[in-house]
Amino acid sequence: MAEIRTRLGRELEELANEMMLGRLAGRAAGGEPEEADCDRAVHRRIGLLGQLIAGLETAEAGTLWDDRAGYGSTVFLRDLDSGQETFCTLVAGGAADEEPGRVPLGSPLGRALLGCRAGDEPVVRTRAGPRRLRVFAVHTLPRSLGMTGGGPPDAA
Known part of the structure; x- marks a missing residue:
């Protein structure tokens, strides 16, 4: 399970970085970007990855x-x-x-x-x-x- 935890953590970090870079690019282009469907999908995926990582501790x-x-x-x-x-x-x-x-x-x-x-x-x-x-x-x-x-x- 250690390898799974590592891979999930890596994907979570990549998604968080991708989202932050997208928001910074939106601000640099002249404003606060609206939350798009893609942004919501990334939020949902980040939430699921966090839940899966946390659940590895209790999953049989x-x-x-x-x-x-x-x-x-x-x-x-x-x-x-x-x-x-x-x-x-x-x-x-x-x-x-x-x-x-x-x-x-x-x-x-x-x-x-x-x-x-x-x-x-x-x-x-x-x-x-x-x-x-x-x-x-x-x-x-x-x-x-x-x-x-x-x-x-x-x-x-």
């Missing part, structure tokens, strides 16, 4: 894979009953920590998605009854950082 090593949904994975799925398609990123924490687009591993949805691969059809138990889902794609944290190798990353 057994929930971080490069071949199926685990900690830090982005999962693309469809609700088979409603037809709604969405994506979410699996993060540390419980159901009370949910933010849009981020699903804590301790939540019912997080537990249902943990270990899923493309093509899997997990069922989530909710107060309103079971929700049937289909996983279309899984982008794992190790793969998004360029770390592949068939097994879990180092647990250091």
